[in-house]
Amino acid sequence: MRVIIIDDDFDAWRAAALDALAQQLTPESIDWRTAQAEPALFGEAASPAGAADAPHIRVSRELASLLKDAAHFRDPRRWSFLYRVLWRWAQGDRSVASPADEDGARLYKMAKAVRRAQHDMIAYVRFRQREASLGAPEYVAWYEPGHDVLAWAAEHFAARMGRSTWLIATPDAAAMFDGERLQLERRRALASDHAVDTPDAAEALWMTYYRSIFNPARLNESALEQHMPVRFWKGLPEGALIPQLVSDARGGARRVAQAQSVGALVGKPVQVEAQDAQPERDAPTSLDNCRRCDLWRNATQAVPGAGPSGARIMLLGEQPGDQEDLKGEPFVGPAGQLLHDAMQRAGMPREQVYLTNAVKHFKWEPRGKRRLHKTPAQQEVQACSYWLEQELHDVGARVIVTLGATALAALFGRRATLAAHIGRVVPYRDKLVVATYHPSYALRQNDEAARERTVAAIVEALERARELIGS
Numbered sequence: 001m002r003v004i005i006i007d008d009d010f011d012a013w014r015a016a017a018l019d020a021l022a023q024q025l026t027p028e029s030i031d032w033r034t035a036q037a038e039p040a041l042f043g044e045a046a047s048p049a050g051a052a053d054a055p056h057i058r059v060s061r062e063l064a065s066l067l068k069d070a071a072h073f074r075d076p077r078r079w080s081f082l083y084r085v086l087w088r089w090a091q092g093d094r095s096v097a098s099p100a101d102e103d104g105a106r107l108y109k110m111a112k113a114v115r116r117a118q119h120d121m122i123a124y125v126r127f128r129q130r131e132a133s134l135g136a137p138e139y140v141a142w143y144e145p146g147h148d149v150l151a152w153a154a155e156h157f158a159a160r161m162g163r164s165t166w167l168i169a170t171p172d173a174a175a176m177f178d179g180e181r182l183q184l185e186r187r188r189a190l191a192s193d194h195a196v197d198t199p200d201a202a203e204a205l206w207m208t209y210y211r212s213i214f215n216p217a218r219l220n221e222s223a224l225e226q227h228m229p230v231r232f233w234k235g236l237p238e239g240a241l242i243p244q245l246v247s248d249a250r251g252g253a254r255r256v257a258q259a260q261s262v263g264a265l266v267g268k269p270v271q272v273e274a275q276d277a278q279p280e281r282d283a284p285t286s287l288d289n290c291r292r293c294d295l296w297r298n299a300t301q302a303v304p305g306a307g308p309s310g311a312r313i314m315l316l317g318e319q320p321g322d323q324e325d326l327k328g329e330p331f332v333g334p335a336g337q338l339l340h341d342a343m344q345r346a347g348m349p350r351e352q353v354y355l356t357n358a359v360k361h362f363k364w365e366p367r368g369k370r371r372l373h374k375t376p377a378q379q380e381v382q383a384c385s386y387w388l389e390q391e392l393h394d395v396g397a398r399v400i401v402t403l404g405a406t407a408l409a410a411l412f413g414r415r416a417t418l419a420a421h422i423g424r425v426v427p428y429r430d431k432l433v434v435a436t437y438h439p440s441y442a443l444r445q446n447d448e449a450a451r452e453r454t455v456a457a458i459v460e461a462l463e464r465a466r467e468l469i470g471s
């Protein structure tokens with residue numbers, strides 16, 4: 001009997017399986033084991049010696065995708081089963097890829113169950129937003145996938161959640177995203193009796209996670225159990241942590257305790273404290289690299305202003321919305337549509353207008369599957385004025401139309417109210433400012449007459465701007 005120890009994933013199995021095929025090892029002669037299951041007994045996983053010059057065997061595209069999906073089926077015997085399928089195929093037995101075959105049927109069933117688990121995970125993971133003061137990750141989710149689909153789902157979320165930082169914990173692994181890199185930590189097997197005494201990276205990560213959701217002010221055992229099912233919870237070292245967490249909380253030492261467990265992480269870097277994760281705040285080299293405030297984290301990209309550099313009018317909005325964030329251009333969503341209509345009504349020529357926002361990254365909060373606009377804080381507006389200043393300098397527009405309260409405050413400070421400025425022309429440095437409503441204010445008004453009054457006021461402000469540049 002040949003023992004082959006691999007990392008518990010498809011690529012490791014494939015390399016080792018090709019190697020075994022090349023040596024003509026029959027399925028019955030191999031004992032497949034995974035490094036994660038028996039770290040103490042076997043040490044490092046064997047990297048297949050012949051991987052570089054492993055033979056190629058041609059499998060149909062369908063079989064390749066079945067094998068790949070079935071590899072995530074949670075069953076310790078899967079590697080040996082998959083090898084039997086591959087072996088039979090390599091012997092020329094094509095029936096193994098048919099649902100009419102016993103192995104084939106099992107393969108189809110496994111692949112189907114995995115695809116279903118992937119779909120479920122995407123649909124049912126619920127992120128909870130954590131207190132900002134605790135630092136990253138900003139969102140955490142606990143989920144028990146039906147099969148080993150965390151890595152797959154994590155890629156999905158990494159592509160969709162912008163630069164937010166998050167952690168998805170599952171019973172046997174956790175995925176962390178630090179805004180740029182995805183990292184996966186598997187738990188070592190709990191079975192070995194020294195697991196609790198030798199916290200490894202995964203356990204430290206777990207403790208961090210656990211502390212992050214643990215709110216001693218609302219210590220409620222049944223809530224804890226709901227969040228982390230007892231079946232799993234009992235086997236975890238976190239169980240032992242509860243008394244310590246409670247006393248830490250009394251002593252106000254919770255953050256310290258959390259920092260300690262982060263410090264206990266070994267191996268790959270994981271940044272858990274927001275301050276550490278923040279590169280330089282000043283003098284960013286480009287808008288996309290800007291870290292002057294935290295808004296870059298949750299956004300897809302920065303949205304720069306758009307328009308000719310010789311534009312004589314600048315329209316200043318608040319911040320990109322959902323669609324602007326995805327497209328990277330200002331005013332391309334519903335508010336932008338309304339603004340463009342208003343510009344047309346005012347006869348404002350596009351080529352004389354530069355469109356931009358006071359804040360260049362989209363600020364939002366999750367509401368179900370939607371990203372809900374959140375008004376930027378004055379601190380963020382101030383941080384981002386660095387970029388607005390450059391635009392004011394580079395564009396040299398004579399007239400600025402501020403849309404809404406945030407844009408007005410970006411120029412005159414928070415005390416400048418829209419009510420006091422609306423419809424007036426106010427000098428600003430060597431420029432003139434016309435203040436008006438934000439187009440999304442009009443969109444929010446249900447009463448049609450009121451909405452039309454708001455739109456008319458915006459049109460009037462745009463006409464005023466035209467008069468001021470004498471066009």
Ligand code: URA
Pocket residue numbers: 317318319320321324329330331332333335336357440
């Ligand atoms: N709202 C704004 O203020 N700016 C945009 O770019 C889009 C919507």
Ligand code: SF4
Pocket residue numbers: 287290291292293294295296302359360361380383384385387
């Ligand atoms: Fe920089 Fe502005 Fe983005 Fe904040 S919102 S990170 S200041 S570009």
